[in-house]
Amino acid sequence: MSRPRIGLWLIGTRGGVASTALVGLAALKQQRMPPVGLVTELPLFAELDLPDWSDFVVGGHEIRDVSIFDEAMCLATQSRAIEPELVLRARSELDAIDRRVCWGTLHGVGSTITQLADNEVPRQENPREAVERIQQDLQAFAAAEDLEHVIVVNVASTEPAIDSSRLPAEWDKFEKLLDAEECPLPASSLYAIAVLELGCSYINFTPALGSTPAAFDQLVRRRATRHMGCDGKTGETLMKSVLGPMFAHRHLDVMSWVGHNIFGNLDGRVLDDPANKQAKVASKDHLLREILGYAPQTHVSIEHIASLGDWKTAWDHIHFRGFLGTPMTLQFIWQGCDSLLAAPLVLDMARLADAARRRGEIGTLTFLASFFKSPRGVDEQGFIRQFHLLESWVQRASAGPK
């Protein structure tokens, strides 16, 4: 019996996270690399029937006219983030994916992202037309590659935040926004609509709106599909969700928590636009007060420092009071490659979303909470407790179908 073919469709196929994931996927297929950094390669998952790395066929939407190979080489030579050898040996695989990439949409992505877009990216279509075009791309991909299922992961740059509090909670009303004179929905939500209406799985790895609004629950159930988001948790915020519970459980009073992030990749350039930055900062900042049960003074800054390339450096200064009220300090300095930390989680979630599909799971994949800064449908923000959700799911899933 031949293996099923699974589609992995990346929105932002030629960005840093996608390029890194695809270099890694090629190396995994060729078994040229130990599976370090991949959660689903932990012994915990040994009994689970997950897709093989070779089951995946990759395509995607993108707005820039570059090549995945060049982007990956840039991470290798300019950022010194990847061994050049790994990129060179993935070249034919990357080039094949490049040929499957279609133009994305620029609705609501803001002027900074629009300036990066190629001239050929459609600018005249209305939101509904964009959704339909996206669906045609996905259907063509699935047909051409004979795919059993397609999982779409949004790894595009951060869009400007919108006020989502007034969006309708019912799908039938929400869906009409596509025809509104001033449609408030950003690209990420157009993708989400297109993807979920087709019954594909949708994972929002960015702080963009995507399928966050409540109305999507109805759509997801109607189409018997699944989704999760948002904003992958990979560095400074991962640390917050790990350290926050320590302070809470020891009854140490966090007075202030300052986080200063510097990095120099394209994502950083987009975040230099205050409109785009606002969404990111909000996503990095909310979880502390949820973990602690009170609101310490917080400050999150993100600055684009070109020389750092993909090396995200975060300095966090945590000022807390202990017994007898004495102030003390914890500082940490995180020096990680942004794309390298994010990329494996994209691959992990593609595997896990497909496993959930095979088990017949429908709705929000809350067991993926530990991967996200703002996990949809989950109040728990502590990392270890979020990981328990994953462990429990593995236990259930290892026991057999739902």
Place this chain on the structure above:
Amino acid sequence: MSRPRIGLWLIGTRGGVASTALVGLAALKQQRMPPVGLVTELPLFAELDLPDWSDFVVGGHEIRDVSIFDEAMCLATQSRAIEPELVLRARSELDAIDRRVCWGTLHGVGSTITQLADNEVPRQENPREAVERIQQDLQAFAAAEDLEHVIVVNVASTEPAIDSSRLPAEWDKFEKLLDAEECPLPASSLYAIAVLELGCSYINFTPALGSTPAAFDQLVRRRATRHMGCDGKTGETLMKSVLGPMFAHRHLDVMSWVGHNIFGNLDGRVLDDPANKQAKVASKDHLLREILGYAPQTHVSIEHIASLGDWKTAWDHIHFRGFLGTPMTLQFIWQGCDSLLAAPLVLDMARLADAARRRGEIGTLTFLASFFKSPRGVDEQGFIRQFHLLESWVQRASAGPK
């Protein structure tokens, strides 16, 4: 109905941890301080019938001829660790405790600690005589103060490590070591024997041997009492037990973990003796490989830097590989007051051990694992999972007697 009177007997009554705990206890009794830093003051414990702070009567063993008040003032003025006002207002309470302090024993504490001891500390008695004298002190304390129960916490300086692998596992053989020509047992174990034989509770807050040997299980059961240890987890090692699981769960490969600790209090002076330091370093070092499942290169150093006083500063450098094998770095700098971080845990555990007694619990109090670097009877070294043990116990205990 009058409240029960509970004895809290501190071995090392005039050291930094004890002095700080006692300043705090005085402030808590007088309700002059918010209960920050105390785990048992978290909402989690609200339904539990814990002793009041005013239920506690304090005494202890000590080998130095100083006063608790002077030691606490030194923490206030030299280390700037405590507000002087808090110490001044605790003075009469501290002086009363000083009057209940008895001379401790110097068996096996090593030359560095012995040099700190007052001339009047008994040096001629043999181990069995020491045990008997300790028991007389405890009995006199209980009688004089009309105590329902006495909880003994060892907060003395770190003793030199001994090879405990050849100690007999059966109590009847173990107990005979007291009469051996060269009794290998250090002071902490003599105290543990004395305390547990009387049916008191014993908590070992130091890396010393204490009641760690397996044979103590039999003694504890025979006397229907309880114990726990060892080595309170308050700073750098707490961080290890919080961060270690993050690396494990994200499948990040820790290549090396270097921890450099500097501080200037008396504990630091004792640890400058290599014999004493060895026990501490071992206690700080083992848990990483247990959490990670493999052994990264580790290095733990502890240096006595006089100017720092009680301010323990730890720099940890964690070198790890992620996806595609790229090395990354996390560094943290912990600037905490050693005594202030340890002291509330001593008070917490006195309360919890008494609550366990009232529920009829006998044996090793494994639910206290999150307080220790080397929790007796518990393999789990991750802090959050250890804290679950405490949460589960609170749930059971809140539901009623055992």
Place this chain on the structure above:
Amino acid sequence: MSRPRIGLWLIGTRGGVASTALVGLAALKQQRMPPVGLVTELPLFAELDLPDWSDFVVGGHEIRDVSIFDEAMCLATQSRAIEPELVLRARSELDAIDRRVCWGTLHGVGSTITQLADNEVPRQENPREAVERIQQDLQAFAAAEDLEHVIVVNVASTEPAIDSSRLPAEWDKFEKLLDAEECPLPASSLYAIAVLELGCSYINFTPALGSTPAAFDQLVRRRATRHMGCDGKTGETLMKSVLGPMFAHRHLDVMSWVGHNIFGNLDGRVLDDPANKQAKVASKDHLLREILGYAPQTHVSIEHIASLGDWKTAWDHIHFRGFLGTPMTLQFIWQGCDSLLAAPLVLDMARLADAARRRGEIGTLTFLASFFKSPRGVDEQGFIRQFHLLESWVQRASAGPK
């Protein structure tokens, strides 16, 4: 022969820097403190005929209705920056100074500072009236205290920056701005005019305009007096002026230099106003490119984090390339008390300005360059080379009168 009496007039008498300086001056007069932190107490100055600490009589201008004692106690108890004992023993001295304080002026200080001002601070007077009132205050002070000379040091909060490029370079035209319908001059310059016209010495310890404009050279010479500024160099920028030359001399290519400053005192609160912050950031940022000879990407942020009080913490991340182009990193974390680092320099410069006066020096006191972020009349920004200017002056001054 009795000692001369020297006036020290502080603009911002009740702020953190002034309060700290005055606690220290009291302790120095009473010889209750080693002279640590005072440059003029180095052996280098041993042969120089400097004023005694007891020669100084202090007064000043201020806009807030608080007491110096309360401000100093706040530094002691809230910020834990000063030993309370030192403040308590200075009380009568501080109270006497408080009685000599006059209301300052609010011209051009911006809304954030104005909101801090007492209701009684004059708000109706025009700039010329303000100057005249300031002069009356100074003259009354000198007369009442029988002073040989008055040195005025501006230690008030940072004013909003103004565009000074169009200010006239000739004094006669400049002086007419006082009568202009929309006088562009901020308070610091009104003080400078008032002070220098009277022949007093003027030191600008803040990044405010003060006597920076070129036209002041004419005024200073006409009145045969002296001045210097601006912006005391005490922490992060001191480090820049020390480390910058190392990178330059080793031909290490600084690609980016990020400095993130957090602190919680009143100065920090004022700097939270972007108008005021701009002046400070410019003053902290310019010197790197002057030292290096090229402009690396720089970022300076200053955030008000209330819990830190007077403890200014700066994290600087310096990304540089060495031989073969390999990027490397130097990071530093500075944890200093802002007021404690600035205060002694105020006292030092009062002494040195008076010594310069006695030697008959007129004009810009360039030998004080090492004390300033933006030293007037000096291009050299490297700290050690600036210190040579001071050493050479001491050598000349020790040899006798000019």
Place this chain on the structure above:
Amino acid sequence: MSRPRIGLWLIGTRGGVASTALVGLAALKQQRMPPVGLVTELPLFAELDLPDWSDFVVGGHEIRDVSIFDEAMCLATQSRAIEPELVLRARSELDAIDRRVCWGTLHGVGSTITQLADNEVPRQENPREAVERIQQDLQAFAAAEDLEHVIVVNVASTEPAIDSSRLPAEWDKFEKLLDAEECPLPASSLYAIAVLELGCSYINFTPALGSTPAAFDQLVRRRATRHMGCDGKTGETLMKSVLGPMFAHRHLDVMSWVGHNIFGNLDGRVLDDPANKQAKVASKDHLLREILGYAPQTHVSIEHIASLGDWKTAWDHIHFRGFLGTPMTLQFIWQGCDSLLAAPLVLDMARLADAARRRGEIGTLTFLASFFKSPRGVDEQGFIRQFHLLESWVQRASAGPK
């Protein structure tokens, strides 16, 4: 007129520093690299008649049977310290140098270094025979390559320290140690004798004894040659010599200075031997008290952490008191490639030593003080003041011959 040919003879030709220097020299000759990191490429030296990079012919002594190319590739791929491309393009140049390498001597290098040595390295010759063999190698090199002069730089691993206080101060007595039954002189001094007796220039870039003893002054003058040392100043100690004067000039009282160094290259492995480490620690530690004029508590540790490769990471914690006695803290973290920081200084000093020779300079080259942790013949330990010595020399040298 053809250019003069200058010999550069490296003791430890295949170590990290030498390999890096030689990759760089090849790139400089081919003009494939900007001269970042090279002091002699600063504008300061523009007028000086320095040797061209292409004037240098390289050979050396070595005890390991590896190739320079492999060592350099290891720095590229394992340590990610050098771009692989640079090494690949230097290959033929490196291989040519390899062919000129001769076996070194193992006298007094200690067991750790001896274990690294190839079996063919002579072990039977006595010290005088070793000196003679070294001289034959140098003479053969000079003859074969038609060299005008040879400069020898010692970049071998750190030898164990010896007690040099009893060595004779007169050359005629000193020289007789070569025939002593138990000659106390380590390899570095045998090389120094051999080199200087031939009239070559000798630079000791390591903390080894080399030509440090006073008696060498006589030898150097007799042979009309020149020398300098010892121990290149490249990272943590460079920082000490830069920051120390800041504390001194601001009268800030350094109470303690802790430096913790971790790295994983071969040098680090040798320094794991306490005998070898002692020499290094002493060299890193002495200068603070010379700069400050008093002795703060200091601690220097050096640990071999394999995963770091050539990336030397130093954490320094400086605890100081300022005005009013308040303790404050400066910490820095230095993340540099050890070999990359040292290598250009080797090339710089080869050029400068040759320029000094052409000017007829004889004796200790004190103007090179800024390059060394323990500069021979110079008391000044502050980096900037040491650099003035270099600047003054350049000024003199640019003006014409001595």
